[in-house]
Amino acid sequence: xxxxxxxxxxxxxxxxxxxxxxxxxxxxxxxxxxxxxxxxxxxxxxxxxxxxxxxxxxxxxxxxxxxxxxxxxxxxxxxxxxxxxxxxxxxxxxxxxxxxxxxxxxxxxxxxxxxxxxxxxxxxxxxxxxxxxxxxxxxxxxxxxxxxxxxxx
Amino acid sequence: xxxxxxxxxxxxxxxxxxxxxxxxxxxxxxxxxxxxxxxxxxxxxxxxxxxxxxxxxxxxxxxxxxxxxxxxxxxxxxxxxxxxxxxxxxxxxxxxxxxxxxxxxxxxxxxxxxxxxxxxxxxxxxxxxxxxxxxxxxxxxxxxxxxxxxxxxxxxxxxxxxxxxxxxxxxxxxxxxxxxxxxxxxxxxxxxxxxxxx
Numbered sequence: 126x127x128x129x130x131x132x133x134x135x136x137x138x139x140x141x142x143x144x145x146x147x148x149x150x151x152x153x154x155x156x157x158x159x160x161x162x163x164x165x166x167x168x169x170x171x172x173x174x175x176x177x178x179x180x181x182x183x184x185x186x187x188x189x190x191x192x193x194x195x196x197x198x199x200x201x202x203x204x205x206x207x208x209x210x211x212x213x214x215x216x217x218x219x220x221x222x223x224x225x226x227x228x229x230x231x232x233x234x235x236x237x238x239x240x241x242x243x244x245x246x247x248x249x250x251x252x253x254x255x256x257x258x259x260x261x262x263x264x265x266x267x268x269x270x271x272x273x274x275x276x277x278x
Numbered sequence: 279x280x281x282x283x284x285x286x287x288x289x290x291x292x293x294x295x296x297x298x299x300x301x302x303x304x305x306x307x308x309x310x311x312x313x314x315x316x317x318x319x320x321x322x323x324x325x326x327x328x329x330x331x332x333x334x335x336x337x338x339x340x341x342x343x344x345x346x347x348x349x350x351x352x353x354x355x356x357x358x359x360x361x362x363x364x365x366x367x368x369x370x371x372x373x374x375x376x377x378x379x380x381x382x383x384x385x386x387x388x389x390x391x392x393x394x395x396x397x398x399x400x401x402x403x404x405x406x407x408x409x410x411x412x413x414x415x416x417x418x419x420x421x422x423x424x425x426x427x428x429x430x431x432x433x434x435x436x437x438x439x440x441x442x443x444x445x446x447x448x449x450x451x452x453x454x455x456x457x458x459x460x461x462x463x464x465x466x467x468x469x470x471x472x473x474x475x476x
Contacts, residue, residue, distance in 0.1 A: 129309045136302050144293035158297050165305050170426075195377065198386070215290055223287045242281040243288040270281060 132169060139182060142244070143189050148211060149239045150193040152228050160196060164189040186244070187254045190236060197232065226273050234269030237262055347399040351446075352453040363451055364458035366424055376428040385436055392441050396449070402442035422447060 143164055147157040167188050175181040212221045227235055240246045240254065248266075252259045381389060392400070409415035411425045420440045421430045429444060 129306050132305045132309055133302050136298065136305060140298050140301060141293050144297070145288055145291055148291070149288075154297075158300065161293075161297075162301055162304055165301065166308065169305070169308065198381070211291055214292070215287060220283075220287045220290070223283055224291075227284055227287070238281065238284060239288065242284045273281075273284075 128169070132165060135168060135181075135185075136165060139185050142182065143185060145243065146186055146189050146236075146239065147193055149227065149235050150190065150232055151196065154211065156193075156196055160189060160192050163192050167192075183246075183250065183254055186240070187256070190255060194232075230269050230272055234265045234272065237265040238269040238273070241266055345397045345399075348397060348449060351401060352450065355450060355453075360450070360454040360457065363454035367427070367451055367455050368458070370425070370427045376426065378428070378430045379433075382435055385441070388438070389441050389445075392438060393445055396442060396445050400442065402439055402446050404439065404443060406443040406447045420444070 140161060143161045144157060147160045148154065151157055151160060164185060168185065173184060175184065212224060215221050215224060227238065230238065236255070237251055240251045241248075246254065248259050248262045251262045255262070407416070407419065407421045409421050409423055412423055412428070412430075415421045415423055415430050417430075419430075419432055420436065420443065422428070423430060432440070
């Protein structure tokens with residue numbers, strides 16, 4: 126088993142998804158790289174057995190969200206810098222507005238909004254990934270949607 | 279707003295090739311057993327600036343400088359101990375501390391109060407217990423695992439002393455890294471980039 130090749134393939138395959146998850150939670154590109162790197166470190170250390178690619182992806186997302194949560198709580202983080210570079214990849218002003226509104230939601234809500242609408246996970250899957258009850262997922266989804274509707278009016 | 283508009287927006291956002299490549303290089307170094315740790319240059323500069331280190335990197339907003347009381351405490355730690363702490367952090371495979379359980383709401387509220395008290399000179403009486411690895415760590419008591427940067431927390435709610443020991447140790451690690459040779463090299467690199475107007 127070539128671990129170097131395995132980890133390279135995993136980074137190529139999943140780093141884009143993990144980047145999006147982490148940028149939504151952390152809103153800071155410098156912390157995002159640390160979070161992604163730590164996620165792959167755990168991947169190397171734990172070496173879990175996966176049923177399939179979906180299982181592997183969900184595991185990585187779960188680890189990344191836990192790492193991001195711990196970073197928010199416990200680490201000396203980077204000063205909050207603007208995400209202009211991320212915004213600048215979006216062509217239309219209204220899309221920049223949507224991104225800004227998403228990132229202004231409370232962390233718990235925007236995480237669930239992202240996992241549902243962008244990654245396509247259903248309530249039960251999101252509950253498993255985040256380690257919370259299905260009812261909590263539904264509440265966060267509902268509140269996030271309502272708040273975004275209000276913010277964009 | 280249709281929630282699916284969020285997907286359309288996020289589908290246009292991607293990790294940069296540079297970040298991806300940096301991650302691949304760092305992970306391959308780890309697999310090959312390399313002890314060198316490639317720090318994000320801007321993160322090291324930010325940490326150094328937070329401790330008002332000699333790097334002189336003040337070209338971006340930083341968090342409030344550490345209090346003079348904390349700085350004095352850090353400077354009173356023997357240099358050999360700081361070097362050892364920096365070397366330990368550099369050799370760890372992770373970049374974020376782990377915790378054996380979540381803080382309770384009460385602990386979290388108290389932890390934030392104690393962070394402030396620490397800045398004002400409230401320091402722990404003792405130092406945190408440490409173990410080289412998980413196998414050597416005593417069960418059920420506060421202990422820091424050096425190999426994995428992991429805090430074993432007691433099952434019961436932590437005392438103020440235990441939380442202050444965590445805060446103190448994290449500050450010492452940050453100070454050790456901010457003043458270590460890798461941080462100085464990173465800060466010099468950042469200064470060169472700033473000078474080029476990047």
